[in-house]
Amino acid sequence: MVSIKDVARHAETSFKTVSRVINGDQRVNPATRERVSEAIRALGYRPHSGARMMRSNQSRIIGFLSDRVTTQPHSGDILRGAQQMADAHGRLLMLFNIDADAGDDHRRRAFELLMEQRVDGLLYACDYHREVTLPLEMQQLPSLLVNGFSTTTALPALVPDERLAAQQATRLLLAEGHRHIAFLAPNPRSVATPLRVTGFHDALLEAGIEPSSMPVITACVGTPGGEEEYLVESAMAQLMTAETPPTAILCGQDRIALQLYLVLARRGLGPGRDLAVVSFDDQQPISGALTPSLTTMALPHLEMGRQAMKLLLDGNAPSGTTSIPFSTVLGQSHRHG
Amino acid sequence: MVSIKDVARHAETSFKTVSRVINGDQRVNPATRERVSEAIRALGYRPHSGARMMRSNQSRIIGFLSDRVTTQPHSGDILRGAQQMADAHGRLLMLFNIDADAGDDHRRRAFELLMEQRVDGLLYACDYHREVTLPLEMQQLPSLLVNGFSTTTALPALVPDERLAAQQATRLLLAEGHRHIAFLAPNPRSVATPLRVTGFHDALLEAGIEPSSMPVITACVGTPGGEEEYLVESAMAQLMTAETPPTAILCGQDRIALQLYLVLARRGLGPGRDLAVVSFDDQQPISGALTPSLTTMALPHLEMGRQAMKLLLDGNAPSGTTSIPFSTVLGQSHRHG
DNA sequence: AGTGGCCGTGACAACGTTGTCACAATCATT
DNA sequence: AATGATTGTGACAACGTTGTCACGGCCACT
Known part of the structure; x- marks a missing residue:
């Protein structure tokens, strides 16, 4: 050479x-x-980066510890955003993915390997919004947690603003004139769920509607990020036979919206025509294939990845957990019937 | 330190x-x-990896050039598989993602940066099965192309065996006794499409059925990997009013299957009950949420990633393009009505 | 007892780069 | 014209590691 x-x-x-x-x-x-x-x-x-590294005592490499990020399809955008921003700052990304079945020692080993590469910083990204227990050693170098939070370490963290997103989604329906809105809530074991319910209620309160008068029905059960089952059929049966059936449905996630589309189709009802539908997540394979197009609150994965890397490199990440807003994807499904 | x-x-x-x-x-x-x-x-x-690198003249790092891999949701498994195998061999992965809007110079720069890291090998992965033009410099070091092929370079490549998958999917329907099968073909601009049609025909021939007697209808148009539009509604209208309507539908991809489920629901028909459905790709957000569960040929992304890394590290990749079989995900939708 | 081989250890150089210091040549200042 | 500052350049050491060579001590042979 x-x-x-x-x-x-x-x-x-x-x-x-x-x-x-x-x-x-x-x-x-x-x-x-x-x-x-x-x-x-x-x-x-x-x-020769190795020689440079030795002299300058910095690698210009950022470690990316992905806690199953590539497993759940859509969260890969965190990685993409981080890489974009790293590149813009002349850094490279060293990726290490931890799979679901891996234990704590596997994660510690991953950390150790990245340390041997003398990474200048570390991003730890989760596949979906949840709590994680991090190796304490991560506090040895500039680190940031993305799409998750930790109560055992004081690392800065970025998470999606679930509450605000639900509030915005509900406002959207209220603005279309709906006064009977049901929330098909996602998995109760997901940390996002109570936050989304709160946001739903906040918007209702703003509009002078008593939150408890609007139905919140669990439409998904099982293990978050694993095997889940959907209860949309029965939930809708219950809702549509009520005294005052809802004119709008807030779906807790796109998978629920997909199920809802099917249920409505079987009942001869059209989303955005007979019933307004708004959803969460913007999982492309679903939201890009449904007709009429789905109005959904897009998880800010790309943005979280970008921001996390920026905060890490600028070295001014606020301690504690920061919430990043969703972006609104307007389709046809939230229109008034 | x-x-x-x-x-x-x-x-x-x-x-x-x-x-x-x-x-x-x-x-x-x-x-x-x-x-x-x-x-x-x-x-x-x-x-200190830098010092080791300098002495030993190898980095134990593999470069992963991802051509929008994280953009298309499901292909992230290529990355995951490659990382798994790299780890098993004591290697680390340096990731560089190239976004859709990036030009040739961006790609060349990415390559250059990885070379400065003295990567021991290079994987180039595509978001969906397609042809790519690679920087010729890639032939300077052990490299392998995943989920794509190149006519300008002689690099070994791994692609999904589209033809075989279609043949297997069709056999599945034939084994259930179906003799009237329609193929809702994916985007004609996708390289997978003609191969899947061929596999469909191969299976029909095996069963002594004249291929031209079975309808193949394009159900998706637009830019592959970009904006696409689905024509399932009209295709089904055409099929169901024919003299001998099909009893089974082979969907060219899961997004088409999703559309089909909706169309069938509107017509009061149940997949796997009134009409058999088999699909391609196994895009989790869709295949995991549809009921009855979708029978689909899963793209071997994880396996391609693993194999590619293994071939690269073992240094015995066969030249030319190697096809990797899909795996069959059996759901309820292909059952006989 | 003398010879050869093995074992455990250490001295030293080298990898490719950058930081420190120094030096000569040029230029601006008194 | 002498002095000081600046500019362009090079000699040298150092970063942390591994490869090469060599050395002393021990054992098993003749």
């Missing part, structure tokens, strides 16, 4: 001067600089 | 002996070895 000394020989100068050119040092004669640049091109020289 | 010399001082030996212990050299007195191990633990020593 061609080194800085080979370049120096070719450009007939000292290897130190070559180093200066590479690092953009101004105090180099333009003519010399040109000779050196030419030699670099001619020889196809590439700086 | 604590170095090998600090450990040596603490263990009262030479730093060379410490190096031997770290690298598992057998010719070290057990007592000394124990003293050194103890010192390593006590001081929290971690080998």
